[in-house]
Amino acid sequence: MKILRNSAIIHTQTGEGLSGLIKVLLSALLIGYSLGCSKPSESKRELNQAEKLWIKVEYEYRTNELHTAYRLILVANDELERMAIARPSELNYDYCLARVNGRLFLMARSMGDTNATERFLKQSVLHLNAHRKKQGVDASNYSGKSIELLMSDWDATVHSAGTNAIRR
Numbered sequence: 001m002k003i004l005r006n007s008a009i010i011h012t013q014t015g016e017g018l019s020g021l022i023k024v025l026l027s028a029l030l031i032g033y034s035l036g037c038s039k040p041s042e043s044k045r046e047l048n049q050a051e052k053l054w055i056k057v058e059y060e061y062r063t064n065e066l067h068t069a070y071r072l073i074l075v076a077n078d079e080l081e082r083m084a085i086a087r088p089s090e091l092n093y094d095y096c097l098a099r100v101n102g103r104l105f106l107m108a109r110s111m112g113d114t115n116a117t118e119r120f121l122k123q124s125v126l127h128l129n130a131h132r133k134k135q136g137v138d139a140s141n142y143s144g145k146s147i148e149l150l151m152s153d154w155d156a157t158v159h160s161a162g163t164n165a166i167r168r
Helices: 020-035 049-063 066-086 093-111 114-134 144-158
Strands: 002-005 008-011
Touching (some): 114 144
Antiparallel strands (some): 002 008
């Protein structure tokens, strides 16, 4: 499947056995990823606190050992949840929280924490579907594998080196 993003063609592999519907959903979400968490582009401006926190999450993930990154991203996830309530217009919180919880899901799974794995998978799906609803798209029944593929595709397009989450 080919997806156009920032004038470059990105090839993604969705794996064997995924139905055509899943492929379409993955494509739609990847296009959504190209929009990112931030608000629509404005002329040069300073990042708000929510955007700075989002950047910190990505930085902590890429630059720390798995357990350290997990602990730091948990703190950032809690802060994003608080910001979503206090300042809902600063960021696309559902999209960002879907991604952060998807990342925590993969990290918890890699560390063997089954309770946290299940909790973060449910939160990621909840926020993905809330994001879809805001876009006028029906909810989907995401599996752990589909969240893994979404996160893997994101990592491959944004920061392919230094990923902590997927240990195969």
